[in-house]
Amino acid sequence: MAAEEQEPPSTAAAAAQPQAQQPPPQPQSQSQSQPQSQTETHTQPQQPQPQPQPRQEQQQQQQQQQQAPGPRASRFQAVLDSSLSHTLAKISWDNFAACYPTIAAQAPGTLRAVQRQMVDRLGVLCKKEFASILQARNVVARLNELETLVSEAEQRRDEAGLASQEQPPVPPHVLPADVVLAAHLAPHLAQQRSQLNARLQTTQAHNARLFADVRRQRAEAESLLALLARLLDDVDGAVAALDPVAQDLAAETRDVEVEMASLARGGAR
Numbered sequence: 139m140a141a142e143e144q145e146p147p148s149t150a151a152a153a154a155q156p157q158a159q160q161p162p163p164q165p166q167s168q169s170q171s172q173p174q175s176q177t178e179t180h181t182q183p184q185q186p187q188p189q190p191q192p193r194q195e196q197q198q199q200q201q202q203q204q205q206a207p208g209p210r211a212s213r214f215q216a217v218l219d220s221s222l223s224h225t226l227a228k229i230s231w232d233n234f235a236a237c238y239p240t241i242a243a244q245a246p247g248t249l250r251a252v253q254r255q256m257v258d259r260l261g262v263l264c265k266k267e268f269a270s271i272l273q274a275r276n277v278v279a280r281l282n283e284l285e286t287l288v289s290e291a292e293q294r295r296d297e298a299g300l301a302s303q304e305q306p307p308v309p310p311h312v313l314p315a316d317v318v319l320a321a322h323l324a325p326h327l328a329q330q331r332s333q334l335n336a337r338l339q340t341t342q343a344h345n346a347r348l349f350a351d352v353r354r355q356r357a358e359a360e361s362l363l364a365l366l367a368r369l370l371d372d373v374d375g376a377v378a379a380l381d382p383v384a385q386d387l388a389a390e391t392r393d394v395e396v397e398m399a400s401l402a403r404g405g406a407r
Contacts, residue, residue, distance in 0.1 A: 206282075207278050207281070207282070208281060208282045208285040209285060210281045210282075210284060210285050211277070211278045211281040211282060211285075214277070214281060218268055222261065222264050222265070222268075225264075226257050226260060226261055229253065229256060229257050229260070231250060231253055234249065234252075234253040234256075235249065
């Protein structure tokens with residue numbers, strides 16, 4: 139353990155030493171390189187830079203406006219930054235020095251530089267990774283769409299007058315299953331109910347016409363029965379009136395037949 143703790147200070151001290159062994163730069167080489175660079179700049183022709191087309195600029199502006207973070211996206215980014223800062227705060231100087239006590243005692247400046255570089259490097263890598271995830275998942279655009287949906291819902295609620303109600307409506311996620319099922323089936327059931335009502339009205343109209351026909355035919359039958367009853371009464375009256383003279387008429391009829399028969403025999407002789 140002692141050998142392991144002594145090795146890092148040597149490396150840290152070597153890293154902390156100024157780079158005195160490197161030879162100083164020669165001024166002649168710099169003076170020679172400056173004219174060459176100046177001649178190169180004079181000889182190189184200036185290439186015209188391509189200017190973006192106006193349509194492309196408009197499209198870029200529209201994309202930037204669409205990708206501009208809204209309130210929710212800004213809050214989400216703030217939460218990410220806050221979480222990252224709290225995480226990197228755990229790599230403090232005290233915790234880092236507790237991990238390397240020998241280097242912290244012998245070369246604290248070098249260890250502080252390493253600690254700062256580690257924190258900065260981790261912060262850059264985490265932010266880059268967060269940015270790649272946000273771009274891959276299209277988080278900003280989706281949060282902006284959610285913001286638009288929420289604003290439209292609030293506008294519809296205000297137009298419907300639900301905002302002035304004392305009791306707010308029940309959130310859908312707390313409703314029981316039968317209520318949610320009934321809400322989903324309500325449009326289909328309403329359509330079926332309208333169709334059934336139309337068929338019922340048609341059937342009722344047809345039944346009304348049939349009932350009117352039956353009543354008319356029943357009235358005609360009753361009138362015919364009444365006429366037949368009157369005729370039977372007339373026949374019965376006629377028969378009753380003919381009963382007293384029926385025998386006399388029968389006797390006279392027989393006498394007439396006898397006379398006609400005798401006359402017929404006399405004519406034949």
